Amino acid sequence: xxxxxxxxxxxxxxxxxxxxxxxxxxxxxxxxxxxxxxxxxxxxxxxxxxxxxxxxxxxxxxxxxxxxxxxxxxxxxxxxxxxxxxxxxxxxxxxxxxxxxxxxxxxxxxxxxxxxxxxxxxxxxxxxxxxxxxxxxxxxxxxxxxxxxxxxxxxxxxxxxxxxxxxx
Numbered sequence: 001x002x003x004x005x006x007x008x009x010x011x012x013x014x015x016x017x018x019x020x021x022x023x024x025x026x027x028x029x030x031x032x033x034x035x036x037x038x039x040x041x042x043x044x045x046x047x048x049x050x051x052x053x054x055x056x057x058x059x060x061x062x063x064x065x066x067x068x069x070x071x072x073x074x075x076x077x078x079x080x081x082x083x084x085x086x087x088x089x090x091x092x093x094x095x096x097x098x099x100x101x102x103x104x105x106x107x108x109x110x111x112x113x114x115x116x117x118x119x120x121x122x123x124x125x126x127x128x129x130x131x132x133x134x135x136x137x138x139x140x141x142x143x144x145x146x147x148x149x150x151x152x153x154x155x156x157x158x159x160x161x162x163x164x165x166x167x168x
Contacts (some may be wrong), residue, residue: 026114026128027107030136031148037136039064040073040105042095046082048071049094055143059089060125060132064097104129107136111143111155 030095039062049061053075060074073094081097082089105114105128114136118140128136135160 001099009132022149024146025107026105026109026111026126026136026138029111029138029142030107030128033136033142037062037134039134040094041065042070042093042098044076045090046073046092047089048095049080050075050089059066059139060137062117062127062137063094064134069102069104069127069129069132070095071100072100072123072127072137073098074125074126076124077166099123106130111146114138115143 003041036056038052038058040052040054050119050130053059053061055108062072063070077097077099081087082092103117103126105117105126107128107130108126109117116125117126125131126138126141127134128138129163
């Protein structure tokens, strides 16, 4: 559920007492997710990576080496760097196709900031780092779902206000 921040307006407007503004951070999205973080070694085969993504129904894996973030490998990397080039996923290592440099976010980044990061850098997944430690990953789908939920809450609040059911 998105975080709702309520601001009071001019006290002269008794009928219009509040303006609802949606604010959200990556930390809120991470708390809604199951908390599972799937990683793979850069030395693993691309086949292993694709198999893990298919098994877990996810679109990307965090690539880690010695507890250090190396990058992100996604289905898109596989398609563009292996399948379309006629390479074998069983013979290609993750290190050969991993997306670098790493574009990441922190738990305090806003949804809007992350959408901008993803758009500007043409990525669909952002590792979330806190003090250089990977604490999660968010996808463009996670952000879109949050926005849809936020809009739904806003619409419900506005409908309640218009119909006279809004408390306050």
